[in-house]
Amino acid sequence: MMTALSFSVLDLVPVRSRQTSAQAVASSMALAQHADALGLARYWFAEHHNMPSVASTTPSVLIAAAAARTQRIRVGSGGVMLPNHAPLIVAEQFAALEALAPGRIDLGIGRAPGSDPVITHLLRQSGTTGDVERFPAHVQDIAAMLQPDGATVRFTSGGEYGVKATPVASGSPTIWLLGSSDYSAQLAASHGLPYVFANHFAGVGLERALDLYRSQFRPSEALTEPLTFLTANVVAAPSADEAAERALPQLRAMARLRGNKPMRVLETVEEALAAASDAQEQTLIDAMRQRWFIGSGDDVRSSLTSFAAQHGVDEIMISPVAGAYDSEPLDASPGRMQTLDLVVA
Helix, strand or coil: CCCCCEEEEEECCECECCCCHHHHHHHHHHHHHHHHHHCCCEEEECCCCCCCCECCCCHHHHHHHHHHHCCCCEEEEEEEEHHHCCHHHHHHHHHHHHHHCCCCEEEEEECCCCCCHHHHHHHCCCCCCCCHHHHHHHHHHHHHHHCCCCEEEECCCCCEEEECCCCCCCCCCEEEEEECCHHHHHHHHHHCCCEEECHHHHCCCHHHHHHHHHHHCCCCCCCCCCCEEEEEEEEEECCHHHHHHHHHHHHHHHHHHHCCCCCCCECCHHHHHHCCCCHHHHHHHHHHHHHCEEEEHHHHHHHHHHHHHHHCCCEEEEEECCCCCCCCCCCCCHHHHHHHHHHHC
16 A cells, blocks of 8 residues: 655756856755755755756755755755766765765766766766776675775785775765666666666656566665655646646757757747747657646646556655746746645645
């Protein structure tokens, strides 16, 4: 029997027309505080690089800022793209975050680069952190270094060397594996870790990924049974018409991304309504609209509840993709706040 459905937030820190990065970050910090006040379960920041419409480049920095502005909500990464980082650095950052907000930190880890090949090359210039084949070992290394006893490096010539992410840890973040493929589901299952399929981005493969994770799950010290939730792109408004308008800027941006067209800052609602989409973009928009949750608060909440029941989860992580009207303040996101208000109410 399912328990009451809970909600969380995934934030890419969207940047729209005429908005600065400072204003976009301020908007997201206000949204995190709002989510905390509403009683939501967790608030995660993504990692993407060199995208005109995304200011979420450094999850650890944003997590620290959000943790300092909230009281009870869990804050974390959705996720840290591990091939871009040395495992020790990730462990140290999240050990420090756990010390700042004990018992409230989630470390979501992904295997994708989070950007294009040029940026991936720049991220990896300083070392061999991009060794994707060692991803499973790196996850295990991070988990060990985050424990109070730390990890042990054993030399082939003999001898040992202790490594701790922080000198005297009193707790450790919860590690989640993230992905949009069979690989990530099976890896999470074999390691006995919580798992999240990137449904908000992938759109296909959800059922198979959850089945693989649940059927192959091996209990661990961290987790005795499978733990997962669903992500979803959501826009809720007082009317279906307003919701459709607010969804359009992000739908058009995602259509450009999937169509391999140059990216730009998010349009306002008025700019999106005035722009024309070619046949390819419109086909992509129509397909995505069918998978997103767009409508009045009651309709969206009902659809999300059915979606959760269908897949046997009791938590939905909302990516609130509501766009902004020209008249709305640049340092706030009324449409995204409204989405949370109407879904959670």
